[in-house]
Amino acid sequence: MKKAKPSGSLCTEKTIVGSATVLFFLILWQLNSSARLIDPQYISSPSQVLMAGIETIRSRAFFLHWSVSLAEFLVGMIFAVLFGVILGCVIGRFKTASDLLDPAIMALYSMPRVTIIPLIVIWFGIGMISKEVVVFLGAVFPILINAAAGIKQVDPGIIRAAKSFGASESEIFSKVLLPGAFPYIIAGIRLGIGRGLIGFIIAEMYAATKGVGYALMDAGEVMKTDELLFYAATVILFGYALIFLFGRIEVRYTKHLADMRSLQ
Amino acid sequence: MAHLQLEGVTVEYQQPASEGVFTALEDISLDVEAGEFITLVGPSGCGKSTLLLAIDGLIPVQNGKILINGKAVDGPGGNRAMVFQEFGLLPWRTVEENVKFGMELRKVPADFIPRKTGQYIQLVGLEGFEKHYPHQLSGGMRQRVGIARALAVNPEILLMDEPFGALDAQTREEMGAELLRIWETERKTILFVTHSIEEAIFLGQRVVVMASSPGRIRKVIEVEIPYPRTIFVLDSPQFTSYKSAIRKLMEEEKKSRGGRRES
Amino acid sequence: MVSRSRKPWFLGAIVPAVILLFWEVFVDIGVLNPFFVSSPVRIVLAAHDQLATAEFYRHFLASIVSYATGFGLAAVLGIFLALLIVRFKYIEYSLEPLLWFCYSAPLIALFPLFMIFLGPGYPTVITLTGLLGMIPITINTVTGFKNADRGLIRVARSFGAGPRDIFWKILLPNSLPFTVAGLRIGAGRALIGLVIGEMLASSLGLGARISYYGNKIRTSDLFVEVMVVLLLGLTVTQGLRFVERKLERHRD
Numbered sequence: 001m002k003k004a005k006p007s008g009s010l011c012t013e014k015t016i017v018g019s020a021t022v023l024f025f026l027i028l029w030q031l032n033s034s035a036r037l038i039d040p041q042y043i044s045s046p047s048q049v050l051m052a053g054i055e056t057i058r059s060r061a062f063f064l065h066w067s068v069s070l071a072e073f074l075v076g077m078i079f080a081v082l083f084g085v086i087l088g089c090v091i092g093r094f095k096t097a098s099d100l101l102d103p104a105i106m107a108l109y110s111m112p113r114v115t116i117i118p119l120i121v122i123w124f125g126i127g128m129i130s131k132e133v134v135v136f137l138g139a140v141f142p143i144l145i146n147a148a149a150g151i152k153q154v155d156p157g158i159i160r161a162a163k164s165f166g167a168s169e170s171e172i173f174s175k176v177l178l179p180g181a182f183p184y185i186i187a188g189i190r191l192g193i194g195r196g197l198i199g200f201i202i203a204e205m206y207a208a209t210k211g212v213g214y215a216l217m218d219a220g221e222v223m224k225t226d227e228l229l230f231y232a233a234t235v236i237l238f239g240y241a242l243i244f245l246f247g248r249i250e251v252r253y254t255k256h257l258a259d260m261r262s263l264q
Numbered sequence: 265m266a267h268l269q270l271e272g273v274t275v276e277y278q279q280p281a282s283e284g285v286f287t288a289l290e291d292i293s294l295d296v297e298a299g300e301f302i303t304l305v306g307p308s309g310c311g312k313s314t315l316l317l318a319i320d321g322l323i324p325v326q327n328g329k330i331l332i333n334g335k336a337v338d339g340p341g342g343n344r345a346m347v348f349q350e351f352g353l354l355p356w357r358t359v360e361e362n363v364k365f366g367m368e369l370r371k372v373p374a375d376f377i378p379r380k381t382g383q384y385i386q387l388v389g390l391e392g393f394e395k396h397y398p399h400q401l402s403g404g405m406r407q408r409v410g411i412a413r414a415l416a417v418n419p420e421i422l423l424m425d426e427p428f429g430a431l432d433a434q435t436r437e438e439m440g441a442e443l444l445r446i447w448e449t450e451r452k453t454i455l456f457v458t459h460s461i462e463e464a465i466f467l468g469q470r471v472v473v474m475a476s477s478p479g480r481i482r483k484v485i486e487v488e489i490p491y492p493r494t495i496f497v498l499d500s501p502q503f504t505s506y507k508s509a510i511r512k513l514m515e516e517e518k519k520s521r522g523g524r525r526e527s
Numbered sequence: 528m529v530s531r532s533r534k535p536w537f538l539g540a541i542v543p544a545v546i547l548l549f550w551e552v553f554v555d556i557g558v559l560n561p562f563f564v565s566s567p568v569r570i571v572l573a574a575h576d577q578l579a580t581a582e583f584y585r586h587f588l589a590s591i592v593s594y595a596t597g598f599g600l601a602a603v604l605g606i607f608l609a610l611l612i613v614r615f616k617y618i619e620y621s622l623e624p625l626l627w628f629c630y631s632a633p634l635i636a637l638f639p640l641f642m643i644f645l646g647p648g649y650p651t652v653i654t655l656t657g658l659l660g661m662i663p664i665t666i667n668t669v670t671g672f673k674n675a676d677r678g679l680i681r682v683a684r685s686f687g688a689g690p691r692d693i694f695w696k697i698l699l700p701n702s703l704p705f706t707v708a709g710l711r712i713g714a715g716r717a718l719i720g721l722v723i724g725e726m727l728a729s730s731l732g733l734g735a736r737i738s739y740y741g742n743k744i745r746t747s748d749l750f751v752e753v754m755v756v757l758l759l760g761l762t763v764t765q766g767l768r769f770v771e772r773k774l775e776r777h778r779d
Contacts, residue, residue: 017617018624042644103539112715112760114722115734115753118741122749123563161352161410164320165369165417166340175365179356197633202723205638206738212636217727220639228639235636243631253356255397 044226053230061215066234068210072128072200076135080192084140085185088147093177098148109141113195117203126207131200138199139192143185150184151177183253190246197239265334266295267453268319268421274327275311275318275479287478288314292328294472294481296455298420301447303456303468307514311479312457316423319455320346332421342370345419349426351406353398359385359409360394366413384412387446404435411443415450424456428463436460437495440467444493461514465506466493473510475517482513565746573747574754587755590721590733593649594759597656598717602710604657605664609706612665613672613698623669629662635723642728652724652732660717667709671702704774711767718760733759 026046032038033045044052056062091097091105117134124130154177162176204213212231219228273292276285289311296302304312317323319330321339330337332344345366353362363381372380385394388408398406407427414422428436440463447454458464464471465487475482487506489497497503547567553559554566561569577583612619612626638655645651675698683693725734733756740749 014620015624017620018622021621022625099538100542104542107543110761110764111757112719112722114719114726115737115756118726118737119746119749119753122741122744122746155350155352157348157350157352158354160322161346161348162365162369164322164340164346165366166342167369171369175368176354179354182356194631194633198635198719201633201635205723205727216636216639220642223643225640225643228643232636232640236632236634239636240628240632247631 042225044229048226049229049233052224052226053234056227056230065210065212065215065231068128069131069200069204069212072131072204072211073135073196075128076132076200077139077193077196079132080136080139080143080196081189083136084143084188084192085147088144088185088188089151089173089177089181091144092148092151092181093173098152105141105144109145113138113199114202117199117206121203121207126209131203131208131211134199134203135196138195139189142191142195143188146184146188146191147181150181150188153184154180183250186246186250186253190243190250193242193246194239197235197242201235267298267300267333268294268296268455269331269334270294270296270315270319270328271331272328273315273318273325273330275314275323276326289318290478290480292479292481294484296453298453299451301444301454301456301467301469302472303458303464303470304472304474305458305461305464305510306474306479306482307476307518308459309479310474310476312474313425314479316346316425316455316457319421320344320423342417343420344423345414345417345421346423346425347407347410347414347427349429351398351410351430353406353409355398358395358397359390359401362398362409363412363416366417370417372417380416384416387415387449388412389442402435403431404439407431407439408442411446415446415452419452421453421455424454426457426459429459436463441495443467444491448492461507461510462498465489465503465510466495466498471506471510473513475514482517485510561746562744563746565750569747570750570754574751577748577751586732586736589731590725590759593652593656593725593732594717594721597653597721598660598714600653600657601660601664601713601717605661605709605713606668606706608661609665609668609672612669626662626666626669630666634658638723638727647728648731649729651728652721652734655720655724656717657720659720660713663712663716664706664709667712668702668706671705671709672698674705675701704771707767707771707774711764711771714763714767715760718756718763722756 029043030046032043033048053062091101113134116137120133120137121130124133158176158180159172162172167175200211201213201216204211205217206213208214212235215231216228216235219225219231270292273289274287275289276287279286292315294302304315306312314323318325319337321337321341321344354365357365360381363385364377367377367380385391388411390405390408390412393401393405398409401409407430410427428439431439443456444467456464456467458467468487471485471487473482473485474480485506489500489502550559550564551566551568554561554564554569559566565573608622612622638651641651641654645654679697680693683697688696721732722734722737725732726738727734729735733752737749737752737756740746740752
């Protein structure tokens with residue numbers, strides 16, 4: 001049975017048929033602008049979208065908005081990774097930290113971040129910082145939780161073996177715990193990216209002066225469907241590419257975790 | 265002076281649910297000469313694994329002394345290395361890198377590491393598998409990696425805690441023969457813990473029969489079967505008489521323990 | 528190692544309790560400005576005031592209606608689509624990659640397009656809710672069907688079961704827990720869609736209130752709304768978790 005996950009092989013039959021279907025609909029869409037089945041003002045056409053896109057690139061608006069959004073995203077993600085991995089490792093290693101913080105973390109994790117975006121805007125304004133905070137808050141929890149889980153699941157037998165060879169606490173951490181938790185951390189980062197993306201897009205849609213989210217809402221307000229679609233396409237493709245990339249990194253690092261017990 | 269001296273070793277655990285103190289090992293005394301192959305056999309809970317951990321310096325001893333070359337043991341050290349039942353291999357490292365792991369931790373100078381790695385991988389019969397990952401190997405092969413890793417740090421004493429316990433019967437036999445071959449080459453002092461009476465007699469020069477509640481040495485039996493030992497030894501009358509002797513001891517222990525429980 | 532069965536539950540409550548305490552104290556002694564951060568007591572008072580107004584319930588009801596409609600549509604369409612995918616190989620091949628794509632890609636970027644098509648208010652909100660909720664439901668249901676134990680199917684065949692029997696007696700019951708899990712995840716996503724839709728494209732509903740209070744910097748009222756949304760989400764997901772657990776018991 002072929003696996004359907006995107007992190008599987010690239011060129012399965014399914015991907016080919018799937019892409020063919022997408023291509024088919026693109027062609028239909030393009031033909032619609034001459035056939036006029038649906039008013040092109042609403043849905044535009046691939047060629048128009050592309051032209052509008054080229055225009056935004058020429059006017060440098062594209063770069064302006066994307067550079068702002070990228071910066072917000074990267075800053076938020078970097079802080080989330082640093083903070084999440086470090087705190088996650090502490091929680092994973094030390095039971096008291098885990099007991100104290102686990103319930104609070106799970107509670108915060110299940111809160112829909114969208115609801116506090118207005119609050120964050122109140123506190124941090126409508127500039128880039130509020131978006132960075134939203135990205136941070138979105139990404140930090142999956143990273144933290146996964147890092148902690150990754151550390152906790154490291155086979156205690158390996159830790160015991162390392163100790164018998166004289167490993168110090170820091171050596172156990174760097175040579176056993178961290179590599180052991182790595183696939184989980186990558187999974188956490190992948191989840192964090194997804195949440196971070198949605199975070200800054202919505203925050204920009206809600207209250208911003210620059211950024212792709214703002215550009216999207218702006219285009220929507222003046223019914224510039226083609227421009228809207230162009231920005232939307234870039235956002236969606238960017239997001240998907242990132243998550244796909246991390247999915248593959250994750251697969252590469254999980255290969256060695258193939259069930260050890262199966263060979264016993 | 266014996267290589268390893270155990271004098272009145274006692275290990276106790278504090279019970280968490282305030283049930284008082286649990287005596288894992290009581291008054292263990294034993295002398296092991298350099299290059300000897302000693303096996304320890306006994307029922308579950310008799311403390312044989314605990315004894316190995318104590319000798320390795322991983323758990324504290326409440327009473328008594330553990331001396332190697334006359335010096336007391338104080339934490340894990342360069343003169344011992346342990347092989348574990350669950351292998352304890354790092355799944356994200358290749359065979360080669362796993363063998364290097366012990367040497368890295370013991371701070372073996374980097375120049376020596378590649379040569380020793382190759383040497384011991386060859387000794388345990390894993391040439392050609394250097395770049396494989398543990399999950400690609402069978403159980404027996406994984407344990408060979410564990411043995412190579414332990415030998416590579418050049419310990420004086422090799423502590424083996426039911427190393428073949430997770431393997432199937434056939435692999436166990438093969439690994440036992442392999443281990444004897446390795447021992448004849450390297451001649452380390454080996455302490456080998458097992459559940460299996462047959463394995464204990466087949467491998468060891470002396471068999472330490474242990475009893476539980478509290479963990480102690482019941483008897484030490486000299487196995488006067490010459491080396492090299494083939495698996496045909498298992499059917500010899502001599503072997504069978506050792507087997508029944510040990511079995512009798514363990515049955516006696518079971519009965520007297522049962523009696524003690526009823527009182 | 529004996530495990531400590533009596534893990535002190537209050538250990539977990541310490542951190543939140545301490546935070547709440549410091550929050551209230553710092554505001555009252557003037558270190559923090561309540562205008563920006565409110566305080567637990569103020570939030571409770573604001574909640575008390577809000578719950579006494581008819582306006583609150585008007586918005587609450589609007590959200591419930593949108594959520595129920597959106598999620599309901601997501602569930603029905605999602606499961607229906609999943610069944611189509613499972614039944615017809617061609618549909619599976621053409622739609623499934625797209626489905627996985629939609630699961631990870633930030634579809635929210637298409638939101639302004641919905642506004643153009645459907646205009647502000649209920650249509651956009653319900654569509655967004657439904658769309659975001661539908662994808663996990665479909666994916667999980669499909670996975671549930673595919674997950675069926677091959678051995679079991681073989682056994683059924685040897686007793687003369689036809690494709691209809693296998694569908695109703697093996698595949699369907701087997702996929703149920705997966706579907707419920709998908710519903711649970713979908714409920715969370717649908718809620719996010721609801722709040723976003725109302726925040727950005729509606730004047731009615733909890734999300735709209737959040738946006739309103741945000742603009743007016745009425746922090747305490749804002750917190751109250753957030754709590755309401757939180758409770759709503761928790762109720763639905765916990766309810767579905769409960770159903771999931773009940774189903775798990777029957778499996779093994």
